[in-house]
Amino acid sequence: MNGSFLLMFESPWQWMVILAIILLLFGSSRLPQLAKSLAQSKKAFKEGLDEGEDDAHREKLRPAATEPRAALSDVDDETLFEEARRRAAQRRSEETKQS
Template sequence: MRIGPFGVWEILIILVVVLLIFGPRRLPEMAKGLGQSVRAFRKEMRDFKNDFDDEATPAPERPSKAAADASPKVPPVVNGPVVVDEPPVVSEPVVSEPVVSEPVVRDRATVEKDAESKPV
C-alpha cells in the first residue's frame, strides 16, 4: 500500500524518527499545531479562490435611470438609397513649376563669427 510517494515502511520510519527527536510528551502538541496550520491554510486558500472567482466574473451592470435620461437621443437610421441633389465636382490636377534654389553665398567673416558663437 502506498500513500502518495511514500510506502508504509517509509512512513513508519519517519514517525519513529519524529518520536525519538521530540519525545512522547511534545508529539501531541506538535500534531495539534500541525492540524491547526493545515486547517488555516485550507481556509485561506478557499477564501482566495472565492475572491478570485468573484473578481473574474463581474456582475452585469444595469444602467441607472439618470444615466439613461442624460444620454443624447439619436434618431433611428433609415436604410435606403442616398439621394444627392448636386452633380459630382470634377477638378483638374494642379501642375506647378519646379522650384530651383541657388546656393547662399556668405562671406568669411560671418562664417567665422557663427563658428565662434556656437559651442561644439
C-alpha cells in the same frame, strides 16, 4: 508527488523506524502539540485557498453588478417575480454550499 513519496516506504518496518525517529526527536509529550499545530496550519492554508477563490468569484460578479438597471416602474410584475425566485434559489444554493 505524494504517491511516489509514499511508495518509497512499502514495508511496515520502515514506517515503524520513521515513527521511532520522530518520537526520539520530539519526545512523547510534544507530539500532541506538534499534531495540533500541523492540523491548525493545514486548516489555515485551506481557508486561505477558499478566501482566494471567493475573491476571484467576487471579481467576476462585480462588472455585472455595475450595469445600469431599469427603473422599477418600467418592469412588469411577472419579471419581478421571476427575479425574486431566481435570487431566492441562488441564496439557497449558496447556503447549501457553505454548510
